Amino acid sequence: MRRATFFVLLAVCQAQDNPFASDPKAAETARPMFRILCAPCHGLTAEGGKGPDLTLGTYNAGDQDRDLYRAIARGVTGSEMQAYAGRLDDKAIWRLVSYIRSVGHKETNPITGDVANGERLFWGKGACGQCHKAGVRGNSIGPDLSLVGRQRSLAYLRASLVTPDADITPGYTTVIVIKPDGTKVVGVERSFDNFSAQLVDLSGRYYSFIREDVTSMKREFRSLMPSYAGTFNDAELNDILVYLTSLRGAK
Numbered sequence: 001m002r003r004a005t006f007f008v009l010l011a012v013c014q015a016q017d018n019p020f021a022s023d024p025k026a027a028e029t030a031r032p033m034f035r036i037l038c039a040p041c042h043g044l045t046a047e048g049g050k051g052p053d054l055t056l057g058t059y060n061a062g063d064q065d066r067d068l069y070r071a072i073a074r075g076v077t078g079s080e081m082q083a084y085a086g087r088l089d090d091k092a093i094w095r096l097v098s099y100i101r102s103v104g105h106k107e108t109n110p111i112t113g114d115v116a117n118g119e120r121l122f123w124g125k126g127a128c129g130q131c132h133k134a135g136v137r138g139n140s141i142g143p144d145l146s147l148v149g150r151q152r153s154l155a156y157l158r159a160s161l162v163t164p165d166a167d168i169t170p171g172y173t174t175v176i177v178i179k180p181d182g183t184k185v186v187g188v189e190r191s192f193d194n195f196s197a198q199l200v201d202l203s204g205r206y207y208s209f210i211r212e213d214v215t216s217m218k219r220e221f222r223s224l225m226p227s228y229a230g231t232f233n234d235a236e237l238n239d240i241l242v243y244l245t246s247l248r249g250a251k
Contacts (some may be wrong), residue, residue, distance in 0.1 A: 016066040019091075020098045027102035030095035033088075038096070041080065046103045050170040051081070052151035057104035060150055060249070068097045111154065111238050119242025121236055126228060131188075131202065134247055141188055141200050142225060143169050149248040157244050161237065164223040174222050175199040177207070178215040185209075192219045 020026035035044060041051035052060065061071035072093050075083035084093065122128045129138035134145045148157070159166055175197050177185045185207055187199035197217045198208045202224065211217060232240060 012186075018069070018094050018097050020094050020136060021065065021101075023098070026095045026098040028099075030092070030099035033092065034096060034099050046100065046157060048152060049167075053153050053156060054100050056150065056153060057105050058150055060147060065097050068100055069093055070126070072096055111241055113117065113235070113238035113240075113242035115239070115242050115246050117138070118239035118241070118246075121232065122242050122243055125236075126240065127229065131225065139204055141202065142172060142202060145244065145247055147247065147249040149245040152244075154241060154245060157241055158237070160225075161232075162227055162229045164225040164227060168221055168223055173221065174220045174224050175217065176220065177209050177217040180213075180215055182215075186224070188224055189219060190215075 018184050034042075035045070038046070038051075042054050043049045043051075046054040048054070057063075059071070061067045061076060071081065072088075073083060073085040075081050082173060088096075122134070125138070128145075131142035132138050132145045133140050134148075138145075147196065152160075156167075171189060173189045173192075175187055175189045175192055177197060177199070179185065185199070185201065187201035187205075187207065188204070190198040190200055192198070194211070196208065197219075198206070200206050209217060228237070228240075
């Protein structure tokens with residue numbers, strides 16, 4: 001009975017507007033809560049990290065207040081976003097929605113470029129599909145970029161292309177294993193601890209090692225993704241960025 005009542009109340013709360021939408025203090029009240037609960041994934045200033053950038057003003061879960069409420073309360077299926085309905089009361093969740101709204105903004109420095117040429121460069125000259133997936137094309141060695149236009153800012157995307165080591169997406173560090181015969185295996189981390197390492201090399205081959213069976217294994221906080229600073233000229237870089245920002249999935 002209590003469980004049924006909870007879901008009824010949850011449905012009612014999702015259907016209404018944010019009761020703190022016109023309260024200028026609500027967002028500031030939620031700031032400490034955001035930093036404790038949300039910053040580990042979304043960054044201290046909500047600009048992203050392990051989780052999406054929340055300052056873009058557009059969200060995978062939907063762009064209405066009730067969509068944000070639902071994502072916080074129920075979590076997001078298929079992601080690491082957990083449900084907070086059992087940990088936070090209704091008012092706290094709505095205040096978090098207010099905080100997210102307060103930091104959201106549209107891109108203030110848009111760029112111009114050729115989306116079609118950017119797509120050609122992405123799959124051709126840049127060979128980005130060797131590691132990244134976008135929609136139904138590409139591979140899953142690196143992060144999936146199918147929704148990257150809704151998840152990352154233009155500045156973040158530019159930095160990722162030019163200085164990929166500056167901000168490594170969690171779970172995509174470089175793992176190096178030296179086998180007893182001296183063979184070196186280098187790949188992208190899938191799992192790493194004191195006892196074992198799992199990685200995928202750039203050909204897509206999966207490896208699993210036990211520490212006691214190898215000469216050494218280590219994790220380096222650098223990216224296997226090359227810098228494209230010398231690969232693309234400024235116009236081509238803009239075209240690539242325009243293409244990446246167009247990858248927004250189905251709304």
